[in-house]
Amino acid sequence: MSVPPFTIRPAAPRLDGPTGPVAVAPGVHWVGALDPGLRNFDVILKTANGTTYNAYAVRGSDGVAVIDTVKAEFAGEFFARLEAVARYDEIRLIVLNHLEPDHTGAVPELLRRAPQAQVRLSPRGLPMLRALLKDEFALYDIKGVTTGQSVSLGDRDLQFFTTPFVHWPDTQCTWLAAERVLFTCDLFGSHYCDGRLFNDLVGDFRFSFEYYFDRIMRPFRSFVAQALDLIEPLDFGIIAPAHGPILRSHPRDYLTHTRRLISSRLASETGAEKTLLIFYVSAYGATAQLAQAIHDGAAESPDVRVSLFDLEGGEIAPFLDLIEEADGIALGTPTINGDAVRTIWEMLAALVDIETRGKLGAAFGSYGWSGEAVRLVETRLQGLKMRLPEPGLRVKLHPSAAELDEGRAFGRRLADHLTGRAAPREVDFAEIAAR
Amino acid sequence: MDKATLTFTDVSITVNVPTGTRIIEMSEKVGSGITYGCREGECGTCMTHVIEGSENLSEPTALEMRVLEENLGGKDDRLACQCRVLGGAVKVRPA
Numbered sequence: 001m002s003v004p005p006f007t008i009r010p011a012a013p014r015l016d017g018p019t020g021p022v023a024v025a026p027g028v029h030w031v032g033a034l035d036p037g038l039r040n041f042d043v044i045l046k047t048a049n050g051t052t053y054n055a056y057a058v059r060g061s062d063g064v065a066v067i068d069t070v071k072a073e074f075a076g077e078f079f080a081r082l083e084a085v086a087r088y089d090e091i092r093l094i095v096l097n098h099l100e101p102d103h104t105g106a107v108p109e110l111l112r113r114a115p116q117a118q119v120r121l122s123p124r125g126l127p128m129l130r131a132l133l134k135d136e137f138a139l140y141d142i143k144g145v146t147t148g149q150s151v152s153l154g155d156r157d158l159q160f161f162t163t164p165f166v167h168w169p170d171t172q173c174t175w176l177a178a179e180r181v182l183f184t185c186d187l188f189g190s191h192y193c194d195g196r197l198f199n200d201l202v203g204d205f206r207f208s209f210e211y212y213f214d215r216i217m218r219p220f221r222s223f224v225a226q227a228l229d230l231i232e233p234l235d236f237g238i239i240a241p242a243h244g245p246i247l248r249s250h251p252r253d254y255l256t257h258t259r260r261l262i263s264s265r266l267a268s269e270t271g272a273e274k275t276l277l278i279f280y281v282s283a284y285g286a287t288a289q290l291a292q293a294i295h296d297g298a299a300e301s302p303d304v305r306v307s308l309f310d311l312e313g314g315e316i317a318p319f320l321d322l323i324e325e326a327d328g329i330a331l332g333t334p335t336i337n338g339d340a341v342r343t344i345w346e347m348l349a350a351l352v353d354i355e356t357r358g359k360l361g362a363a364f365g366s367y368g369w370s371g372e373a374v375r376l377v378e379t380r381l382q383g384l385k386m387r388l389p390e391p392g393l394r395v396k397l398h399p400s401a402a403e404l405d406e407g408r409a410f411g412r413r414l415a416d417h418l419t420g421r422a423a424p425r426e427v428d429f430a431e432i433a434a435r
Numbered sequence: 436m437d438k439a440t441l442t443f444t445d446v447s448i449t450v451n452v453p454t455g456t457r458i459i460e461m462s463e464k465v466g467s468g469i470t471y472g473c474r475e476g477e478c479g480t481c482m483t484h485v486i487e488g489s490e491n492l493s494e495p496t497a498l499e500m501r502v503l504e505e506n507l508g509g510k511d512d513r514l515a516c517q518c519r520v521l522g523g524a525v526k527v528r529p530a
Contacts, residue, residue: 123505127477144505162507169479169506358445358468358529378466387529388466389446422447426440429452432464 017195021081024246025179025238027059027156031066031081032242033074036193045215047208050193053078053102054242056183057085058176060153063092066117067158067174067183068242072105079106079113088114093151095158096121097185098171099128103242108133111140120145122162125170145172147230161230163187165223167216173231180237186216187227188254190244200249208244209254213261214353221262221324221355228255228262264325273305274418276360277322280332281311281343286366286398287332293404294330294364294393297411304415311343316350323351327418328360331381335365335373344373348380361386362414364393364407371396389417391435442526443467444486454522458483458515468529474516479506481515488525492518 017036021029036050053070055078064086070078091114096104099121111117111133121129123144130137145151150159156178163173166187174183190209194202217224232255239247239254247254276298282288288310295308309319323329331347333340340348361381363374374392381388393410395403416422437454441461448465459481462469472480479502485492489511495503499517502508512530 123507124479126505127502146507164507357470382463382466382470385468385470387445387468389448391466417447424442424447424449426449426451427465429450429456429461432450432461435464 018197021057021085022197024056024240024248025176025181028176028179028181028240029057029081029085030197030240030246031055031057031078031085033070033077033081034193034195035071035074038191038193041191045191045211047191047193051191051243052193052197054240054244054246055082055103055106056240057082058153058156058158059086060156062152062154064090065093065095065151065153065158066091066110067095067240068097068103068185069106069110071102075106075109079109089116091117093117093153093158094119095160095174095183096125096129097174097183098168098242099125099132100168100186103185104129104132108136111136115140117141118143118151120151120160122146122160122164122170122172124164125172128170161227163223163227163230165220166227167220173227175231175234175236180235181240182231182234182236182238182251183240184231185242187224187241188239188247188258189216189241192244194245197246198249199245199247202245205245209257210261212243213258217258218261218353219355224258224262228259231255273303274327274415275325276304276306276328276330276414276418277319277326278306278308278330278332279311279319279344279347280309280365281334281341282332282366283334283336283341284366284398286395287334287364289399289404290364290366290393290395290407291330291332293399293407294332294411294414297408298415300408300412301415301419303419306411306415311347316347319347320350320354323356323359324354326359328362328414330362330364330414331377333363333365333373333377335367335369335371338370338372340365340373340377344377348377348384351384357385359386360414360417361388362390362392362410363388364395364410366395366397366399368397389422390414437522439491439520439522440524441520442524443469444526444528445469452520454520456520458513458518458520458525458527462515462527469515469527470529471516476502476514476517479503479508479514482506482508482512482530483515483527484509484530485511485513486526486528488523489513491521491523491525493521
């Protein structure tokens, strides 16, 4: 018999986690799962030591509530922990704070085992749950709930707070006033797996907390601000998120820190002025000339602070911090091989990491033959939920004096849109349809 | 062909449109911040706030009513991919 070839196996992640449920507060147990081997979450962020899927069971005098579940592969772990604290016929309520698959993987089976349970979630979660349960959706007592609504477990209530877009449309928080526990699902989460579970016991997870915020919450920072405003008055003693450590030591510090994270990364010098950032890439100087003309035109407005940047002279990350604070951006790119240039696309791809909804956007550029780049950039800016009040400005080869005049006029119009002074325009359907 | 006007206040543009035009047919073209997702009345992404002229829009279907309700839409919110301008003047902005 031949000797099997030697193979190097990756070391199994060390798992010093709890084998059963873990008490979080009187009548409240963690019944989640540990995933120490995960290295890439949702294809958008890495994690050096895995994550946890935190689910909770809350016992009241009239029954048990389950708050969120786990990723499907970990359903067995979840059910084992749940069964250690409750019988299925005791479960009268299932709260789904967020419908992403890492929290709902065990929901279909949980409902089969506890079909009597009421399911409560934000109204925006209903279409997701319909898609998850398919024909079984109609079998259960499922209702949307909003801020101010609550469900009684007898001697204690669970109260709901609608906190959309932290980070999906459906997200909500659930408040157990009796034990001062706030269940926040992904808000205040981190991808950090440590079986000791609580923030006063686990290793240093500060990096993970901030990294998670940057990748998951930052693109929705205005919604995070609204969520914080809503939950800040609650006198919580424990924040119980759906990923990473349970925050029972100085929980309010995490809210305060999140306030810092959603604040401007740079102190603004602009006061009440509107800000327009113009970025360009230029092969032969033509697009740069246009950029300068647009800058000069916009800068004629006393209420607009205009900045001009050659994208090839900077890193994208610091520019993102600027764009996040800006009221508008204009991107200039030549058309090369029928496309915008790579640096512009890298910038446009990176914009997914910040909140761009509602900002003013514009595109411009020089071209030689066909000039597709401007329209391609505009399409991407619209995809980023920006408003584009001015059709893009294109110039064939180097701009003439008249075309530079048009560039300055373009800049003035962008400034007018930023300051609300843009003259109303009336156009015909046929003209618009031709665009 | 009967005409109507559709104003997008976030980009300061009024479009003269044939009656029956869906808001989303114009919102993308004029660069309005009214965005879209599924275009089939399911996702609620294109929710639009009607500032004036709601009486000039088609009645919401059962599907649109449900999606608006689930997306916590207000009484003056509509789905740009579903409602049509039937005449007169309509003024909208992103919800």
